[in-house]
Amino acid sequence: MKRKLILVVILCFASSFQLLAVEKDSVVQLKPLKYDTNYIKSYRDLVHIAFVGVNKQTGVTFANVNSTYDLNFATNNPFGFGMSVDYKWVTLEYTKTFGGLELRTAKKGESDAFSFRFGLTGRRLRMNFFVRSTTGFYLKNIEDYDPDWFDHNTRYPHFDSLSNVTLALSVYYTFNHKKYSNTAALWQIDQQKKSAGSFVLGFLTNLEGISTTKPLMLNDTLLTGNVHPHFREGASIKIGLSGGYMHTFVFLKRFYIHGAIIQGFLYSRGVTDFYNQQETRIYNSMGISLYSRLTAGYNGNRFYGGIFFVSDGFIDDALGDAYAVTAYNYFRMYIGYRFPIKSPKWMHKFGL
Numbered sequence: 647m648k649r650k651l652i653l654v655v656i657l658c659f660a661s662s663f664q665l666l667a668v669e670k671d672s673v674v675q676l677k678p679l680k681y682d683t684n685y686i687k688s689y690r691d692l693v694h695i696a697f698v699g700v701n702k703q704t705g706v707t708f709a710n711v712n713s714t715y716d717l718n719f720a721t722n723n724p725f726g727f728g729m730s731v732d733y734k735w736v737t738l739e740y741t742k743t744f745g746g747l748e749l750r751t752a753k754k755g756e757s758d759a760f761s762f763r764f765g766l767t768g769r770r771l772r773m774n775f776f777v778r779s780t781t782g783f784y785l786k787n788i789e790d791y792d793p794d795w796f797d798h799n800t801r802y803p804h805f806d807s808l809s810n811v812t813l814a815l816s817v818y819y820t821f822n823h824k825k826y827s828n829t830a831a832l833w834q835i836d837q838q839k840k841s842a843g844s845f846v847l848g849f850l851t852n853l854e855g856i857s858t859t860k861p862l863m864l865n866d867t868l869l870t871g872n873v874h875p876h877f878r879e880g881a882s883i884k885i886g887l888s889g890g891y892m893h894t895f896v897f898l899k900r901f902y903i904h905g906a907i908i909q910g911f912l913y914s915r916g917v918t919d920f921y922n923q924q925e926t927r928i929y930n931s932m933g934i935s936l937y938s939r940l941t942a943g944y945n946g947n948r949f950y951g952g953i954f955f956v957s958d959g960f961i962d963d964a965l966g967d968a969y970a971v972t973a974y975n976y977f978r979m980y981i982g983y984r985f986p987i988k989s990p991k992w993m994h995k996f997g998l
Contacts, residue, residue, distance in 0.1 A: 680769055685825040687837040689984055694732035694835065696951075696982025700741045701725045701749070702761060704780045704810055706856060707971040708877060715790040717862070719783035719808060721757035724748035730980065732833055735766070755804035757782035767832055769823040772846075774816050778974060781809040807859040810972060814958070816937075818848025818888065818908065831894055831904040831941060834950045834982070838902055843893030850910055850935060851885040852960055856970060861921050876923070880970060882916030882962045884933040892939075903942045910935035914962055934961040951981035 681688075701723065708717040725748055728741035750756075763776040784802040788795045795803075820828055822844035830836035857879035888910030895903045914933030919926055936959045943952015959973040 680824070681827065682824045685838065685840045685842050686827045686830065687839055688835070689837065690734050690835050692733075692984040693987045694730075694833075694950075694982055694984050696730050696732075696980045697727070698730050698739060698741060698978060698980040699725060699727050700739075701977045702759060702778075703975045704757075704759070704778065704783075705786075705971075705973040705975070706783060706808070706810055707973075708862075708968075709971060710968045712967060715787065718786040719805070720754075720786045721759065721780050721783055722750055722754040723757050723759050723780070724750045730982070732835055734835075737765075737833060753801040754784045755782060755802065755806075767829050769827070769829070770820055772818055772820065772828055772848075775814070777811075777813050779809070779811045782806050783808045805858065805860075805862060808862065809857055811855045812960075812972065812974070813853045814850065814960075815852075816848060816850035816888065818846040820844050820846050820892075826892070826894065828892065830902075830945065831892065831906070831939075834943070834945050834952075837900075837945045838894045838896055838904075839899075841894060841896045843891060845889070845891050846908060847887075847889045848908075849886065850888050850912070851883070852912070852933075852935070853883050854960065854962070854972060855879070855881045856972070876921040878919040878921050880916060880918040880962075882914055882933070882970075884912040884914045884935070884960065884962070886910055886912030886933070886935075888935060888937070890937070900946050901942075901944055904940070906937070906939040908935075908937040910937075914964070916962055929963050929966060931963040931965045934964050935959065948984050949982070950984070952979070954978040954980070 703723055704721045706719045708719075710716070724743045726741035726743050727747065728739065730737065730739035732738075757780060759778070759780045761776065761778045763774070765772070765774040767773075782804065784804045786802070788803055820826065822842065825840075826842040826844040827836040827838050828844075830838040858877065861876050861878075888908050890906065890908030892906035893904070897903075912933035912935060914931050915929070916931075917926055917928050936957075938957045939955070941952060941954045943954075944950060945952075954977070956976040957973060958976075959971065961969060961971050963969045
């Protein structure tokens, strides 16, 4: 009798543990995802490898409300080609310029550039930090000042000494993060299955310097332009809030078009020096930023590809008579494949 009682007790305990295990598994399985699977599909567990082509250009405009024309300078950076690897939250990309494939217009001169970008893209938050240094600009609107310029010249006027250095940090929150995937619009680690969008809100800060070792003088025409013919150097810091809207339109299940626009209003403090003035101009004013993004592509189970364009612009001392505008344009085209490679066991300890 005692043996039967002991056996019953053991069976009861075993059944209890089994029920607890089943209940625990049920809780894990029923744990809600951080996104709506009707709108978003994740490919984060796959390794993404893509061939990419990248081009980055910088524009600097010196403007004056008392002048008829502005001075519009632009770079002529080459096109680079390479590869990118995406896995989980890690994105690595390397590009190199190849002879004959620079896609650079010879009559615009040459520009030297260095850039570094670091970003984190979550379902709620997006953080982006970049450093960019560029030297060598051509005068894009020379015909405003000299309509007959190309009747006597084959190249744009080029200023080797003009340079720009910028550090920028932006962070914004995505409100509709359960139905809209910012990652799908940026890196294709996710797929946007149905059309959706979201308002975003955040802050940004920008530290910028523009300088030239020689006055930006070309001829008497530019000297009478009353813009910034004697500009030497300027530095500014801007910080403030930004907000906007993003939307991805999905059609034929796998194709998409995405657009985004974020406007920022910033406190701007800057210093400007001129060659023909001994005094330094210091100002506290309002700055403006405008971020725009346009992408289009195909996002399949294995293959993906598309084009990606971003323009990041900043206006310094927007309330002043004389102000500077800088624009950073980034163009990327890519075609990639997803590899179902399992992560090694040691990565599981870090949740990878």
